[in-house]
Amino acid sequence: MLQHRTPGDAHRRPANLAPLIEAATQVDQRAAFRADVLAGLGKAQKAVPAKYFYDARGSALFEEICTLAEYYPTRTETAMLERLAPEIARHVGAGATLIEYGSGASRKIRALLEALPAPAAYMPIDISLGHLQASARRLALDYPGLPIVPVVGDYTAPLNLPVPPGARLVIFFPGSTIGNLAPADAAALLAQAAGRVGRGGSMLVGVDLKKDPAILHRAYTDRRGVTADFNLNLLDRINRELDGDFRRAQFRHRAFYDPVRGRIEMHLVSLIGQAVSVEGQRFDFRVGETIHTENSYKYSLDEFRAMAGRAGFVPEAAWSDPDCLFAIHLLRAGTMST
Numbered sequence: 001m002l003q004h005r006t007p008g009d010a011h012r013r014p015a016n017l018a019p020l021i022e023a024a025t026q027v028d029q030r031a032a033f034r035a036d037v038l039a040g041l042g043k044a045q046k047a048v049p050a051k052y053f054y055d056a057r058g059s060a061l062f063e064e065i066c067t068l069a070e071y072y073p074t075r076t077e078t079a080m081l082e083r084l085a086p087e088i089a090r091h092v093g094a095g096a097t098l099i100e101y102g103s104g105a106s107r108k109i110r111a112l113l114e115a116l117p118a119p120a121a122y123m124p125i126d127i128s129l130g131h132l133q134a135s136a137r138r139l140a141l142d143y144p145g146l147p148i149v150p151v152v153g154d155y156t157a158p159l160n161l162p163v164p165p166g167a168r169l170v171i172f173f174p175g176s177t178i179g180n181l182a183p184a185d186a187a188a189l190l191a192q193a194a195g196r197v198g199r200g201g202s203m204l205v206g207v208d209l210k211k212d213p214a215i216l217h218r219a220y221t222d223r224r225g226v227t228a229d230f231n232l233n234l235l236d237r238i239n240r241e242l243d244g245d246f247r248r249a250q251f252r253h254r255a256f257y258d259p260v261r262g263r264i265e266m267h268l269v270s271l272i273g274q275a276v277s278v279e280g281q282r283f284d285f286r287v288g289e290t291i292h293t294e295n296s297y298k299y300s301l302d303e304f305r306a307m308a309g310r311a312g313f314v315p316e317a318a319w320s321d322p323d324c325l326f327a328i329h330l331l332r333a334g335t336m337s338t
């Protein structure tokens with residue numbers, strides 16, 4: 001159920017920035033966090049979904065990761081978008097309503113906004129409330145002619161987005177964030193997106209390519225330890241929001257590439273045998289036992305095209321950078337709007 005948040009700061013809201021829409025209330029989101037953490041820590045392989053990295057501190061740490069020398073995806077995809085924007089604009093055409101999944105800092109959309117003829121509106125969707133608000137405000141100030149409608153919520157949930165009837169929709173999903181979903185869930189999200197944009201609508205997706213595992217390993221195990229901090233911040237968030245007593249010094253970040261599954265896995269490794277309490281429930285850890293905190297699947301161009309095709313999209317174009325590190329796929333929906 002979508003709810004308009006009454007803005008206490010309306011006087012500071014630029015005219016083209018709509019009031020924030022809450023696709024799920026903060027109370028609902030806390031309940032989902034609680035349920036997922038308690039269920040995940042109760043599994044034989046303890047696991048917490050990656051979307052919970054993104055509290056305010058997690059979002060700030062992700063922005064820092066994007067600047068690291070080892071983390072090639074952000075600079076590679078940004079350079080590609082800047083180079084390809086005129087070509088993408090020719091495919092997309094005029095008057096499109098842009099919906100961005102996991103918009104974060106809303107930085108990459110700028111390359112498209114510079115090239116697309118007269119976009120009708122921009123709707124950034126993100127789970128990280130404060131980061132979304134700040135990014136939407138910055139963008140609204142920089143693009144005063146563009147209506148911006150920020151939505152806080154989970155794009156994997158069935159969101160009833162307020163798009164005008166007949167709008168031509170383009171979903172933008174950069175950052176290889178789709179790789180955080182298991183292939184079956186990624187396929188389901190693509191199918192849901194194809195239904196959302198409707199026949200003739202489009203989706204532009206940034207996807208990390210399979211490559212030398214040493215490059216991948218470096219990208220997720222940076223020398224400054226920012227990725228480790230990002231991973232360990234999940235424990236701080238559980239402590240703060242779910243009355244946990246994790247001692248972060250008793251856990252260590254680990255990331256590795258699994259070539260069979262084609263994915264990076266991130267874990268938090270318990271350095272000692274210990275018991276941890278969350279919301280009054282006790283969870284035991286053996287030495288070396290892990291919490292699985294993130295997957296990042298890598299897809300060849302053909303693997304991703306095939307998955308998108310099964311989800312109801314017709315692959316229209318795909319590009320990669322000269323070093324074949326990263327891909328951008330433009331997909332056209334062949335199904336009817338749902």
Ligand SMILES: C[S@@+](CC[C@H](N)C(=O)[O-])C[C@H]1O[C@@H](n2cnc3c(N)ncnc32)[C@H](O)[C@@H]1O
Nearest residue numbers: 051054102103104126127128153154155174175
């Ligand atoms: C890997 S970052 C990418 C950020 C940005 N799109 C980029 O390309 O640099 C993932 C972003 O998606 C958001 N996010 C992750 N899971 C989400 C979900 N299920 N629903 C909504 N937002 C989500 C995070 O808050 C974060 O801003």
